[in-house]
Amino acid sequence: MNRKMIYRILGNILIFEGLIxxxxxxxxxxxxxxxAIYFIITSMVALVIGYILANLKTENKHIYAKEGFIVVAISWIVVSLIGALPFYISGEIPSYVDAFFETVSGFTTTGSSILNNIEGLSKGMLFWRCFTHWIGGMGVLVFVLAFLPQSEGQNMFLMKAEVPGPVVGKLVSKVKMTARILYAIYAFLTALEVVFLLFGGMPLFDSIVHAFSTAGTGGYAIKNSSIAYYNSYYIDMVITAFMLLFGVNFNLYYLLMLKNVKQVFKSEELRWYILIVVAFTGIITVNTLGVYGNVAQSFRYSIFQVASVITTTGFATTDFGMWPMLSQILLLLLMVVGACAGSTGGGMKISRIMILIKSAKSSVKKMVSPRRVSTINVEGKPVDNQVLDFAYSYFVVYALIFFGSVLLLSFENLDIITTLTAPLTCLGNVGPGFGDLIGPVGNFASLSNFSKIVLSFDMLAGRLELFPMILLCYSIKDEISTLCKKTFKR
Structure with a gap:
């Protein structure tokens, strides 16, 4: 493993964090x-450590797939450890574990919080908290890739390890240019949302930070009652629209830039995405009529929460824990499904769900007709066996991490709803769970430090598509094993 090259890349990322x-x-x-002083202190710490690491001399400047996955996992842990310092040293979040949890939740765009009084934070801390969503939404490394002095092949290894979805490709011939295009689209949509929110009467500061949270599909708000504080049909609809827009594969926006509209609407994943949103919104609207009394109000809250959960944003305008059980179960399903691949949303991704469903359908057909030769097609193209195997592996690892986390949280003797939905919402990077404790009107403050660390791992694993964190664990195990062997030989 090329450790020095990993340190150099990590150094560049810390310099980036110090600058932002x-x-x-x-x-x-x-x-x-x-x-203000606490941000300067943290910035200096990040810049000094980053400068030292970035200037390490190494003759071998090549990294490969394994290093790509490991450097991504380490980078996200380190930026969270450093990013937590302003909260902690300022005393606005007195516990470092809590500050780390809040920062991990920010960068991974989960939106789960330990804060009982969000409005008690200073403006600078509120800005930083929401800005972590914006940086983490597209990816820390995707931004840095636009400037890292690495070869295109190495950049691609890093991008594959960080960008969500079963397949990662380049929009143009160079990865650096791809990263710049992605962030240009991302920044444009964010600015557009700020303008629309301003038209709705939302103050400038509020508009900017909520646009950050929406763009990253994170869900951090600056009011204790989240978006419900504004009590505005217009603001609800604007944020709903932009949550759904940020849940779409960004490759499709690039096609729109090229005026290739036909190709956009040929996207099978986009059609599934729209169908799921429309169907679930319709069912929940009807199911919650008894709660809100009229179709307009029921539709308003239903489409907002459907958009919030499927894109894994986590904003709230109502306590969906009070909804009928059918509506709650549908939202629970959306937590697992997630948004489109190549978007800023979390979850398993619709494209991966499509692959698994079509694969299951193909297997059933083969059981009926053993000689039948069937091909699994997604987006009009045959699915490569490697992609299919990766989808299976992802599902199995997802289930193992989920059940392992549930087992670890069970030692805290929480109620079964909290124990089951806390890992689910963190793995899916959704934010709120179900139940009184961690539901849309609750938070994770009362959980133990151990549980918060477990859930922090889940958030990182979910955002990084599981495997970077798993490979990092394997790498640490191998290092410890090698060290033990050397020690016993002596």
Missing amino acids: MILPFLVSLIYREHT
């Missing part, structure tokens, strides 16, 4: 808050 700390620092200065 300037933004919350400026926000703190604008609002004349003493918290």
Whole structure:
């Protein structure tokens, strides 16, 4: 393993994190808050460590798939460890484990929180908290890839390890240009949402931070009652529309830029996405009529929560824990399904669900007609066996991590709803779970530090498509094993 090259890439990422700390620092200065100093301290720590690591000399500058996965996993852990410092050293989140959980939830765009009083944070901290969503939504490394001095092949290994979905491809011939195009589209949609929210009467600061949270499909709000605080049909619909837009594969926006509209609407995954949203919204609207009394209100809350859960954003405008059981179960299913591949959303991804369903259908047909030769097609193309195997493996690993996390959380003797849905919402990067404790009007503050660390792992695993974190664990195991062998030989 090329350790020095991993350290150099990690150094570049820490330099990047140190530089972006300037933004919350400026926000703190604008609002004349003493918290500005804590962003400078954290920025200096990140820049110094980053500079030392980035300037390590190494003759071998090549990295391959294994290093790509490992450096992505380590990078997300380290940026979370450093990113938690402003919360902790300022005293606004007194526990470092809580600060780490909140930061991991931010960068992974999960949106699960330990804060009982969000409005008690300073403006600078609120900005930083939501800005982590925006950075993590498209990916820390996707941004850095636009500037990293690596070869195209190495950049592709990093991008494959971070970008969500079963298949990752380049929009154009160079990975750097692909990263720049992705972030340009991302920034444009974010700015557009800010404009629409301003038209709805939302203050400028609120509009910017909520656009960050929507773009990253994270769900951090700056009010204790989330988006419900504004009590505006217009704002609800604007955020709903943009949540759904950010849940779409960004490759399709690039096709729109090229005016290839026909190719966009040929996307099978997009059609499934629209169908699921329409069908689930319709069912929940009818099912919750008894709660809200009229179709308009029922539709308003139903489509918002469907969009919030399927895109794994996690905003809330109502307590869906009070909905009929059918509606709650449908939202639970959406937690697992997630958004489109190549979007900022989490979950298993619709494309992967499509592959698994079509594979199961093909297997049933073969049982009926053993000599039948069938091909699994997605987006009009045959699915490669490697992609199919990866989808199976992903599903199995997802289930193993979920059940393992449930087992670990069971030692805390929580109620069964919390024990089951806490790992599910963190693995899916959704945010709120079900039940009184971690539901849309609750938070994760009362959980033990052990449970918060387990759930932090789940959030990182879910955001990084599981395998980078698994490979990192294997790598650590191998390092410990090698060290033990050397020690016993002596």
